[in-house]
Amino acid sequence: MDKGTCAEALRSVREKRPLVHHITNYVTVNDCANATLCIGGSPVMADAPEEVEQMVSLAGALVLNIGTLNVQQIGSMIIAGREANRRGIPIIMDPVGAGATAMRTEAACRLLKELHVSVLKGNGGEIGVLAGTGGIVRGVDSEGMSGDPASIVKELAGSMKIIVAMSGARDLVSDGRRTFAIDNGDSMMGRISGTGCMATSVVGAFSAAHKDPLEAVVGAFVAFGIAGERAALKANGPGTFKPALFDAMAALTPEGVLEHARLSEV
Numbered sequence: 001m002d003k004g005t006c007a008e009a010l011r012s013v014r015e016k017r018p019l020v021h022h023i024t025n026y027v028t029v030n031d032c033a034n035a036t037l038c039i040g041g042s043p044v045m046a047d048a049p050e051e052v053e054q055m056v057s058l059a060g061a062l063v064l065n066i067g068t069l070n071v072q073q074i075g076s077m078i079i080a081g082r083e084a085n086r087r088g089i090p091i092i093m094d095p096v097g098a099g100a101t102a103m104r105t106e107a108a109c110r111l112l113k114e115l116h117v118s119v120l121k122g123n124g125g126e127i128g129v130l131a132g133t134g135g136i137v138r139g140v141d142s143e144g145m146s147g148d149p150a151s152i153v154k155e156l157a158g159s160m161k162i163i164v165a166m167s168g169a170r171d172l173v174s175d176g177r178r179t180f181a182i183d184n185g186d187s188m189m190g191r192i193s194g195t196g197c198m199a200t201s202v203v204g205a206f207s208a209a210h211k212d213p214l215e216a217v218v219g220a221f222v223a224f225g226i227a228g229e230r231a232a233l234k235a236n237g238p239g240t241f242k243p244a245l246f247d248a249m250a251a252l253t254p255e256g257v258l259e260h261a262r263l264s265e266v
Contacts, residue, residue, distance in 0.1 A: 003261040007254035009210040009219030013040040018060035018208030023047045023077050025067025028194035035198035038249035041205030052080035060208025067096035074107050081115035090118035090207045094200040099129030121165040121200050131156040150266045154179045163217050171221045175214045183262040184225025186232035188241050199224050222261045
């Protein structure tokens with residue numbers, strides 16, 4: 001995998017404009033919809049149990065985000081996830097806040113047990129908790145993890161036979177055989193709410209459009225990170241950073257990815 005692969009993944013999203021079904025966090029739901037649109041996808045936010053099965057059947061990917069969790073939402077995720085599995089539609093799961101409360105941790109584990117999740121995307125604390133190696137989560141924010149992040153991501157991906165993506169100052173993505181580090185991004189991305197959720201939505205769009213699952217996830221992180229770098233150059237602070245981030249995602253081209261991608265195999 002190289003920069004050219006990431007550029008082609010973005011090109012796939014722009015050409016196919018995939019529908020991405022979200023059952024997600026109501027704090028960031030509008031940001032996730034806008035991120036999906038700006039990167040080139042088409043978002044739908046539907047969590048009513050009466051319609052999720054039908055809605056996911058129309059989509060190219062399903063994003064499950066437990067950031068504002070409740071019992072009905074868990075049920076909707078299970079219904080939608082089972083239909084996605086039946087149809088071969090990739091599921092991207094963001095276990096927001098897993099490790100902070102028993103409910104969140106148990107919900108994340110249940111989803112991973114009852115559904116075939118294609119991509120598990122979380123921060124260091126969440127991934128550490130789910131890997132059983134130790135992670136510290138305060139609210140929905142990571143306070144770190146124990147052990148070598150690259151090894152933990154690779155081992156978890158291998159044991160679960162899924163792609164594991166860990167966001168942070170250096171993003172890590174592994175399918176259990178190959179592990180890639182992405183060094184694109186900017187510290188400003190951690191100063192507003194929602195960038196982690198937005199990244200998951202971008203992964204959803206790439207996973208729906210690009211045929212190779214690992215390439216799709218790496219390409220999504222690279223694209224989102226480059227957009228963050230460009231937005232930070234134009235922003236005066238957190239308040240102006242978010243709209244600049246949307247603008248940068250919309251303006252990003254495969255040629256820009258090819259020029260600015262910073263990834264390496266670890």
